[in-house]
Amino acid sequence: MKEILCGTSEITGASFSIYPMTDRFVDIILSSLKEVDTSKVWLKSDDVSTCVRGRSEHVFDVVKAIFLNASKGGDHVVLKAKFSNGCPGDSAGDAFMAEDSILMNNGLSQKINQEVATQFALYPLGIPGYMDVIMDQIKTVDQQGVFSGGVHYASRLDGDANSVFAALESAFEGARNSDSSHIVMTVTMSANSSSRKEGQ
Amino acid sequence: MKEILCGTSEITGASFSIYPMTDRFVDIILSSLKEVDTSKVWLKSDDVSTCVRGRSEHVFDVVKAIFLNASKGGDHVVLKAKFSNGCPGDSAGDAFMAEDSILMNNGLSQKINQEVATQFALYPLGIPGYMDVIMDQIKTVDQQGVFSGGVHYASRLDGDANSVFAALESAFEGARNSDSSHIVMTVTMSANSSSRKEGQ
Ligand SMILES: [Ca+2]
Numbered sequence: 001m002k003e004i005l006c007g008t009s010e011i012t013g014a015s016f017s018i019y020p021m022t023d024r025f026v027d028i029i030l031s032s033l034k035e036v037d038t039s040k041v042w043l044k045s046d047d048v049s050t051c052v053r054g055r056s057e058h059v060f061d062v063v064k065a066i067f068l069n070a071s072k073g074g075d076h077v078v079l080k081a082k083f084s085n086g087c088p089g090d091s092a093g094d095a096f097m098a099e100d101s102i103l104m105n106n107g108l109s110q111k112i113n114q115e116v117a118t119q120f121a122l123y124p125l126g127i128p129g130y131m132d133v134i135m136d137q138i139k140t141v142d143q144q145g146v147f148s149g150g151v152h153y154a155s156r157l158d159g160d161a162n163s164v165f166a167a168l169e170s171a172f173e174g175a176r177n178s179d180s181s182h183i184v185m186t187v188t189m190s191a192n193s194s195s196r197k198e199g200q
Numbered sequence: 201m202k203e204i205l206c207g208t209s210e211i212t213g214a215s216f217s218i219y220p221m222t223d224r225f226v227d228i229i230l231s232s233l234k235e236v237d238t239s240k241v242w243l244k245s246d247d248v249s250t251c252v253r254g255r256s257e258h259v260f261d262v263v264k265a266i267f268l269n270a271s272k273g274g275d276h277v278v279l280k281a282k283f284s285n286g287c288p289g290d291s292a293g294d295a296f297m298a299e300d301s302i303l304m305n306n307g308l309s310q311k312i313n314q315e316v317a318t319q320f321a322l323y324p325l326g327i328p329g330y331m332d333v334i335m336d337q338i339k340t341v342d343q344q345g346v347f348s349g350g351v352h353y354a355s356r357l358d359g360d361a362n363s364v365f366a367a368l369e370s371a372f373e374g375a376r377n378s379d380s381s382h383i384v385m386t387v388t389m390s391a392n393s394s395s396r397k398e399g400q
Contacts (some may be wrong), residue, residue, distance in 0.1 A: 015319070016354060017388065019219035019278060021219065021222070021223075022222075022223050023222050023223050025221040025276075047317055047390060047393045048318070048319050048390050048393075049319060062326050078217065078219060080217075082351050082353060117247055117248050119249060121282075123325060123384060124325075125323060125325065125330050126327070126328050127325075127328075130326055151246070152215060152253070153287075156248075184321075186282060186386060188217065188248055188249060190248050190281070194226075
């Protein structure tokens with residue numbers, strides 16, 4: 001059971017899935033993956049999810065680009081992602097920590113305008129004061145103009161996907177600078193939902 | 201920001217979504233909801249997810265039944281769920297804690313045989329020894345014959361959905377009996393995946 005032992009590696013990982021609610025879901029996922037440069041992250045997919053690992057900025061860059069490319073055709077597409085930092089590292093992943101910090105997909109992503117509805121939650125593990133860390137990062141997100149309030153078990157963000165991702169990344173990085181050495185952040189992001197268009 | 205203040209309520213909540221990867225996704229979700237008795241849980245849906253709250257056993261009963269009914273037609277359906285205990289309670293939810301423990305949907309669910317591939321992760325918050333709690337519950341799950349090993353940022357379970365749900369529920373309940381007073385468990389469950397059928 002070594003797989004759940006935590007290290008001190010600074011590697012960030014995201015375990016995520018893209019759900020296009022259409023019969024063409026396989027095509028959409030594959031063509032989105034084809035358009036995104038994943039050369040600066042370790043990547044592995046199985047039948048349940050995809051995992052990318054590496055420097056934090058590249059992990060966010062790749063997940064954002066895959067979601068935006070999958071949703072730009074107008075289909076209802078949902079991203080479910082779990083970002084983690086602090087557990088676990090290994091040599092295969094740590095090799096990617098040597099990459100520079102130049103983002104490979106941000107230019108492409110910034111050209112895609114996509115309104116999204118998002119829920120996220122932060123879990124700073126191992127410390128009694130985890131609620132203080134959460135509250136501090138909600139304030140960070142609120143300052144970025146996309147915070148829509150609390151929902152059960154999460155906070156809600158609305159706005160352009162690029163802005164929402166920027167807020168999510170800053171909350172995650174802020175939590176990494178707390179006393180907690182193991183941060184988990186869950187994200188659900190929905191684009192082109194018909195129930196949203198109807199104003200629900 | 202009162203929404204993220206934690207209480208001492210024993211109410212369990214699940215924030216979840218069902219993703220049927222087909223053009224008929226709305227029909228599948230609605231007809232599945234129609235077949236499930238949700239009378240013993242507080243329930244609210246928005247454009248991002250559905251939240252059910254109440255006694256732990258009813259929360260698991262309802263989420264399992266909705267997923268099984270959505271997947272029984274053979275479509276590729278994924279459940280993403282986050283179970284929480286320890287945060288937060290309110291009077292609207294707490295009213296459902298007075299329900300008895302007779303499950304409303306288990307008879308229906310047990311009749312549905314559905315192989316699933318699952319990833320789950322436990323996050324016991326607020327305590328330095330959270331890894332011990334996680335390890336203990338991995339052992340609990342392993343004893344139930346559905347544990348397939350660790351994957352990045354999660355553990356994998358394979359088997360019949362009813363057995364996998366029983367293991368998930370016992371891990372969650374086991375963690376509730378630990379020193380942590382705030383437990384979060386994330387679950388991704390996939391049924392009828394074509395990549396799985398091809399043996400990947
Ligand atoms: Ca408890």
